[in-house]
Amino acid sequence: GAVVSQHPSRVICKSGTSVKIECRSLDFQATTMFWYRQFPKQSLMLMATSNEGSKATYEQGVEKDKFLINHASLTLSTLTVTSAHPEDSSFYICSANRGHNTQYFGPGTRLTVL
């Protein structure tokens, strides 16, 4: 099956620093990738849709200057949490659209901001 990887799997950082999370589709090209945030025992909340070669589309209430998304190639999208604060601590999950109405999800990145 299709594989999507995320790196890092876990990151702990100090408040005020920026953190970059990578999402890669390993065996297929994805023109569209999605970034979700999941708080403990809650569902996934779509943050933004990452489109290769164009600007990301952000969901209402998600600050585009806070969460920078770059989809520079058909296999890589990055999410940078800028000036992270403790309230940004969460589980960030990406997915890649391979078509046929199916998204393949990465294993997630646990971000802890101290």
Add this chain to the structure above:
Amino acid sequence: SQQGEEDPQALSIQEGENATMNCSYKTSINNLQWYRQNSGRGLVHLILIRSNEREKHSGRLRVTLDTSKKSSSLLITASRAADTASYFCATETPETSGSRLTFGEGTQLTVNP
């Protein structure tokens, strides 16, 4: 905002029993999908049912869709301890593009050995 609501929020059963989870949604859909998530992990796609389908099977999984009631159910038969996970429904609507999904709140299933 989450379109889907799932019930129960938590379900605890014994191994061998069947588990049924329900999902309701508010708007018209293209399809509805069920995903599984083990604790602290990513999501695994289980099954997709299109808006013109009423029932679908995959191994021990059975999914039904009632578009008139805007609801779906996921049945896991002969459950195993390894089925313990969170299960989410997700909908794709005609208004969204690129397979954008809206997730339900999820059901935490615990299968006791």
